[in-house]
Amino acid sequence: MYKENLIQIRRDLHRIPEIGFQEYKTQAYLLSIIKQFPAERIDIQTWKTGIFVLVKGTNPRKTIGYRADIDGLPINEETEYEFQSEHPGFMHACGHDLHMTIALGILSHFVENPITDNVLFLFQPAEEGPGGAEPMLNSEIAKTWRPDIITALHISPELPVGTISTKPGLLFANTSELFIDLKGKGGHAAFPHTTNDMVVAACSLVNQLQTIVARNVDPLDSAVITVGKITGGTVQNIIAENARLEGTIRTLSIQSMERVKERIEALVKGVEIGYSCKATIDYGAMYHQVFNEETLTTEFMEFTAGNTDYNVQLAKEAMTGEDFGYMVDQIPGFMFWLGVDSSFGLHHAKLMPAEEAIFVAVDVMTKYISYKANQQI
Numbered sequence: 001m002y003k004e005n006l007i008q009i010r011r012d013l014h015r016i017p018e019i020g021f022q023e024y025k026t027q028a029y030l031l032s033i034i035k036q037f038p039a040e041r042i043d044i045q046t047w048k049t050g051i052f053v054l055v056k057g058t059n060p061r062k063t064i065g066y067r068a069d070i071d072g073l074p075i076n077e078e079t080e081y082e083f084q085s086e087h088p089g090f091m092h093a094c095g096h097d098l099h100m101t102i103a104l105g106i107l108s109h110f111v112e113n114p115i116t117d118n119v120l121f122l123f124q125p126a127e128e129g130p131g132g133a134e135p136m137l138n139s140e141i142a143k144t145w146r147p148d149i150i151t152a153l154h155i156s157p158e159l160p161v162g163t164i165s166t167k168p169g170l171l172f173a174n175t176s177e178l179f180i181d182l183k184g185k186g187g188h189a190a191f192p193h194t195t196n197d198m199v200v201a202a203c204s205l206v207n208q209l210q211t212i213v214a215r216n217v218d219p220l221d222s223a224v225i226t227v228g229k230i231t232g233g234t235v236q237n238i239i240a241e242n243a244r245l246e247g248t249i250r251t252l253s254i255q256s257m258e259r260v261k262e263r264i265e266a267l268v269k270g271v272e273i274g275y276s277c278k279a280t281i282d283y284g285a286m287y288h289q290v291f292n293e294e295t296l297t298t299e300f301m302e303f304t305a306g307n308t309d310y311n312v313q314l315a316k317e318a319m320t321g322e323d324f325g326y327m328v329d330q331i332p333g334f335m336f337w338l339g340v341d342s343s344f345g346l347h348h349a350k351l352m353p354a355e356e357a358i359f360v361a362v363d364v365m366t367k368y369i370s371y372k373a374n375q376q377i
C-alpha cells in the first residue's frame with residue numbers, strides 16, 4: 001500500500017471516532033479496505049464491532065498475532081486538523097486511528113509479500129472501556145485461530161519519531177475503574193442544617209482518596225487514584241442530594257490494587273457515617289497489567305536496534321492501562337511505545353501525532369514478523 005493511501009486511511013478514521021463497542025462506522029470502514037485485498041489471501045471474521053483477519057501463510061507452522069485497538073474517546077477535539085472528528089464530543093485522542101492504520105499497512109504488506117507463517121490481525125474494540133481484549137480472546141474465532149505469539153504497539157507523544165521503546169517484564173499497570181455514588185438529603189441552599197449535602201461529602205471524599213497513595217501504599221510500589229469526573233446537584237441554590245465520582249485506580253502490583261480497594265471501601269464507609277449518606281462503589285472494568293514476555297521482548301529490542309534508522313530505548317513502567325495485558329497473559333508477546341512527537345499528550349483534545357511514525361511502525365513490524373516467520377516456534 002502506498003504511503004499516501006495510509007495517510008488517507010488515518011485521516012478517514014480520525015474523522016469517525018466511536019466509543020467502546022459502538023465502533024460501527026469504524027468496522028464498516030476497515031472492512032471496506034480489507035475486502036479490497038485478494039480473497040484467496042485472507043480470511044475475515046467479524047466479532048462484535050471488531051474484526052479478525054487471517055493472512056494465510058504459504059506453509060504455516062505457526063500464527064503470529066498483531067493487535068490494534070479501534071475505539072475513540074469522549075473528548076471534544078481541539079486540534080487544527082482539517083480532517084477533525086465529525087462526531088462532536090468524540091475524538092481519537094489516544095492514537096487508535098494510527099494503530100488501525102499501521103495494522104492495515106502491515107496487513108497489506110503480508111498480503112502482497114507472502115511469508116510461510118500465518119499472520120492474524122485483531123482489530124479490537126473497547127480498549128478505553130469496558131474492555132474488548134479479554135472477550136475477543138475468549139471468542140470461538142480466537143480459539144480456532146489462536147496466535148502463538150502476539151504483539152501490539154501504543155503511540156507515545158513524548159518520544160520523537162523513529163523511537164521504539166519497551167522493556168521485558170512489567171510495562172503497563174493494573175487498572176480498575178472506580179464509580180462512587182453518594183445519596184444524602186437535598187434541600188434549600190439557605191438551610192444546610194436540614195440536609196446532608198453530597199457536594200461537600202464528595203469533595204471531602206476526593207481529598208481523602210488521595211491519602212491512600214500517600215499513606216497506605218508502599219512508596220516503592222507506585223499507585224495512582226484519579227477522579228476524572230464529579231457530578232452532583234441540580235442548581236446553585238439547592239443543596240445536592242446526589243453526587244457521583246468517576247475515576248480510575250492504577251497500581252504496579254496486583255497486591256497494591258487489593259490494598260487500595262480495601263482503603264477506598266473504609267474511607268467510603270467513613271463518609272457514610274460522617275455525612276449521614278448512602279454510598280455505593282462500582283469498580284467497572286479492570287485490566288490486567290501488561291507484562292511483556294522477557295525473551296521475546298529482548299529479542300525484539302535487539303533485532304530492532306540492529307537497524308540504525310531507529311532509536312531503541314529501554315522504557316520505564318507506565319501507569320497507563322491496556323487490556324492487551326489479557327492477551328500477553330495468555331499468549332507470549334509484548335507491546336512497545338512508538339514515538340509520535342506531539343506537544344500534547346494522550347487523552348488530550350489537541351493530540352496531534354506525527355503521521356511519519358506510521359511508516360516507521362509498518363517497517364519495524366513487517367521486518368520483525370518476517371524474521372519471526374523464519375524461526376521455529
Ligand SMILES: CC(=O)N[C@@H](CCC[C@H](N)C(=O)O)C(=O)O
Nearest residue numbers: 128129175176177248320321322
Ligand atoms: C493506553 C491508555 O490510555 N489506556 C487507558 C485504559 C483505560 C482503562 C479503564 N477505562 C480505566 O480508566 O481504568 C488508560 O486510561 O490508561
